Amino acid sequence: MALEKRTPDCALRFWARPASVEKTRRAFPSAQVSSHAAEIARNANILVFCCPVGAMEGLAKDVVGSVSNEALITDAGSVKASVVSAMEPIFAGRFVGAHPMAGSEQSGIESANADLFEGATCVLTPTAKTESSALRGISDFWTSVGCKNLVFAADEHDQLVARSSHLPHAVASILAKSVQGSLPAALAVTGSGFRDTTRVAAGPPGMWAEIFLENRQHVLAALNELHSETQVFANLLETGDRAGLEKFLLQARDVRKDLE
Amino acid sequence: MALEKRTPDCALRFWARPASVEKTRRAFPSAQVSSHAAEIARNANILVFCCPVGAMEGLAKDVVGSVSNEALITDAGSVKASVVSAMEPIFAGRFVGAHPMAGSEQSGIESANADLFEGATCVLTPTAKTESSALRGISDFWTSVGCKNLVFAADEHDQLVARSSHLPHAVASILAKSVQGSLPAALAVTGSGFRDTTRVAAGPPGMWAEIFLENRQHVLAALNELHSETQVFANLLETGDRAGLEKFLLQARDVRKDLE
Numbered sequence: 001m002a003l004e005k006r007t008p009d010c011a012l013r014f015w016a017r018p019a020s021v022e023k024t025r026r027a028f029p030s031a032q033v034s035s036h037a038a039e040i041a042r043n044a045n046i047l048v049f050c051c052p053v054g055a056m057e058g059l060a061k062d063v064v065g066s067v068s069n070e071a072l073i074t075d076a077g078s079v080k081a082s083v084v085s086a087m088e089p090i091f092a093g094r095f096v097g098a099h100p101m102a103g104s105e106q107s108g109i110e111s112a113n114a115d116l117f118e119g120a121t122c123v124l125t126p127t128a129k130t131e132s133s134a135l136r137g138i139s140d141f142w143t144s145v146g147c148k149n150l151v152f153a154a155d156e157h158d159q160l161v162a163r164s165s166h167l168p169h170a171v172a173s174i175l176a177k178s179v180q181g182s183l184p185a186a187l188a189v190t191g192s193g194f195r196d197t198t199r200v201a202a203g204p205p206g207m208w209a210e211i212f213l214e215n216r217q218h219v220l221a222a223l224n225e226l227h228s229e230t231q232v233f234a235n236l237l238e239t240g241d242r243a244g245l246e247k248f249l250l251q252a253r254d255v256r257k258d259l260e
Numbered sequence: 261m262a263l264e265k266r267t268p269d270c271a272l273r274f275w276a277r278p279a280s281v282e283k284t285r286r287a288f289p290s291a292q293v294s295s296h297a298a299e300i301a302r303n304a305n306i307l308v309f310c311c312p313v314g315a316m317e318g319l320a321k322d323v324v325g326s327v328s329n330e331a332l333i334t335d336a337g338s339v340k341a342s343v344v345s346a347m348e349p350i351f352a353g354r355f356v357g358a359h360p361m362a363g364s365e366q367s368g369i370e371s372a373n374a375d376l377f378e379g380a381t382c383v384l385t386p387t388a389k390t391e392s393s394a395l396r397g398i399s400d401f402w403t404s405v406g407c408k409n410l411v412f413a414a415d416e417h418d419q420l421v422a423r424s425s426h427l428p429h430a431v432a433s434i435l436a437k438s439v440q441g442s443l444p445a446a447l448a449v450t451g452s453g454f455r456d457t458t459r460v461a462a463g464p465p466g467m468w469a470e471i472f473l474e475n476r477q478h479v480l481a482a483l484n485e486l487h488s489e490t491q492v493f494a495n496l497l498e499t500g501d502r503a504g505l506e507k508f509l510l511q512a513r514d515v516r517k518d519l520e
Contacts, residue, residue: 101451121449150449163439163446168457170493171435173512178489179423180515182482186423189381189410190519191361193460197428200453201516205509209502216497222442223494227487229438233430234483237476242469249465252433255440256461259450 001114002145015040042066049075057086072137074098079214080125080154093131096138099123122147125154162218172201261374262405275300302326309335317346332397334358339474340385340414353391356398359383382407385414422478432461
């Protein structure tokens with residue numbers, strides 16, 4: 001949708017699961033839509049894999065035989081080390097892993113939004129094997145839909161998003177589950193604070209279970225870090241250390257305000 | 261501001277700290293504004309204490325001598341057991357504790373908003389000593405600014421908000437602090453998930469330190485509950501239990517969706 005808006009002369013083609021073909025056609029009446037991946041991939045200039053990360057390797061193997069030697073390949077997966085390990089052997093130096101950091105708790109073509117990528121950070125994860133022309137081309141592609149790109153090694157990306165994206169999601173889900181399990185009556189007196197803090201927990205469970213498992217080690221490390229910080233907070237509270245508590249909250253506020 | 265909009269014939273009077281008197285006058289040109297609390301309280305029909313909960317008892321003692329015997333008294337504090345214990349001996353059955361569950365991470369008269377209370381839940385915490393006419397009058401007052409009222413015992417309120425309000429704030433602050441302490445580079449790749457989950461951490465540190473300390477026991481209990489749930493999540497992740505993880509996330513999502 002962002003491409004259609006910003007690069008109207010681009011010929012869009014969609015692979016979709018059989019169940020989603022019809023609604024994809026309705027959303028993009030002038031585009032070619034099919035559930036046959038190889039047919040869609042044939043002679044494409046740029047292929048963008050937007051699917052659960054666990055499904056990516058299988059889909060790539062389905063299409064590699066019909067992909068031209070000049071095609072550039074990228075993806076939109078939320079983890080990168082496992083994706084790069086799976087995709088680079090298939091597409092060699094023409095694959096550049098990407099994680100456009102945009103989205104919401106919604107999913108499906110019904111939630112598509114042409115301005116989703118406007119100003120969003122996109123992390124690119126080239127390796128020593130990546131062709132420099134592929135990196136340039138894929139970088140231009142993500143810029144063309146509105147992203148600002150950053151380059152990291154795939155594992156470095158996964159460490160970073162474990163803290164910036166996966167940990168907040170885990171925390172939101174754990175918080176919602178904890179209150180329901182301990183004192184469900186409290187759910188009747190929530191305000192905007194509870195709603196904001198748990199908003200991402202409304203995201204698709206299947207997709208998120210996969211993300212957590214694909215980035216398991218870094219997410220577990222991040223949860224441990226969070227627990228240590230929780231102990232610091234609880235200790236300040238237990239000892240009634242008002243000055244220490246206020247300093248803790250002030251530092252947290254400064255972190256948050258710098259993100260505005 | 262909500263009263264001015266919805267009850268225009270009401271004569272508003274404000275007590276403000278000396279430093280805030282001028283900006284309060286600018287915001288309410290036709291109201292009486294003074295830093296002398298007793299002067300403002302004299303002959304008032306309804307007194308609303310909107311100040312840090314730790315300052316409430318002192319302010320109440322300053323004004324009690326000039327408050328009429330027919331005046332009704334309420335407050336807007338975020339904890340209730342300590343407030344009711346402090347205020348009931350001063351104003352007897354004419355005090356009704358209240359917690360309008362509205363607000364944002366902003367503070368100060370500059371952030372006032374006439375529609376803040378529209379549809380918000382207000383918890384009232386009468387005791388066996390509360391006069392029934394006072395409960396009716398204070399209930400009508402909060403309804404008149406747009407709130408929907410619920411009645412709980414003060415300690416029950418504090419248990420509930422420990423989970424619905426104080427725990428989310430603690431979690432937001434701990435999350436922001438944890439990421440900054442462990443891997444600050446991750447703050448450069450945050451998206452809307454991290455921003456939403458930590459939004460309330462931008463709230464005023466002094467006010468929140470006080471709220472946490474006033475409700476210390478229940479907040480510590482809530483943090484323990486959260487830790488148990490975190491262990492459940494971490495265990496699912498560690499054992500690679502995809503079905504269990506997806507079920508966990510699905511239950512969290514259902515809790516969150518029910519709040520829409």
